[in-house]
Amino acid sequence: MKAKHQRLILVIVALAALIGAGLLAASALKDEAAYFYAPNDVRTKGVEPGKAIRLGGMVVKGSIKRASDGVTIHFDVTDGKATVPASFKGITPDLFREGSGVVAEGAFDKSGIFQATNLLAKHDERYMPRELQGMKYDEKTHKMKADR
């Protein structure tokens, strides 16, 4: 066996071990490195009241309600499997709207309402001009089509 073949095999074995270690670490981090809890995670894992977490999901359409003080809003966050109520007092980001993604920082109170101290808007991977707004991205054809 030539020296360069030995070196090649050594490098390949070392790389395979490294990638294996990296994948193991990544999969071990899978839950820990999650940036936010989805409503379903909250339901299945249970988050005690007062523990500071991030809650991420979609703002349920028609759920945003402004309280009488004018600065507090109530809304529901869903991930399609579970829905939790949330409230926030302050100025919301421009992209915070119904049917769009949100990541809220805060904690649950005793009555199970998520008291957000900060709101971040999360948008999805679709980009399109205004004329196409309301059209849906078709997963199969990868084209925009009218949303009926």
Next chain:
Amino acid sequence: MHRFANPARFLQIARPLTGWLFWSGLLLLLIGSGCGLFLTPADYLQGDTVRILYIHVPAAWLGMAGWSGIAIAALMQLVWRHPLAAVAGRAIAVPGALFTAICLLTGSIWGRPTWGTWWEWDGRMTSMLVLFFLYLGYIALAHASARQGSGGVSPVAAIFGLVGAVNIPIINRSVVWWNSLHQGPSITLRGSSIDTTLLWPLGLTLLGFTLLFGGIVLMRMRAILAHNKIEARMQRLARG
């Protein structure tokens, strides 16, 4: 590849290629940026903010492609002892770090109006920041260990380049594996969820930045080789 092990033969090709890559890249990215600024419609949700995409995406691609290049060069250096591979690794490091920094900065500027934050420790952003630190480490290591006469990086730096490559698939998959603030991939093997009316200038800037990057790397390789030549001549003179 070993045909190019001879620096003279490499330079014969690299010399005219440098100018072509550099200027055609610059031209393409200027055209692409112009089209992206003035000809494409605004995004339905983000409005004009979306236009930063034409810089942010190529910068991210080159930051990651740069490290892939370092890893491939390291492999060729360690296994086949290719003399130019060590030079190539060192030449890629600084522009790679620069584009990673551009990606982080434009991402931050983009994040403020869309997400409502300059920075969050989510998977994508953190792994990209790690890539930037890896570049800095590699540059320091390559600088400290550049062997006299060879001008390339030492085997230690090459091994560091290979090990750091583990981060590249992590960056790529970070938005799929973990819940993140950053959105999922728009362009996949199956198609693009960026509408074509918004997508086409991205092709121009991607190609433009990539050609420019190639031109810069060739420039730096030629500079390192020229420096070696001077060094060797000085040593010969000193010996008298």
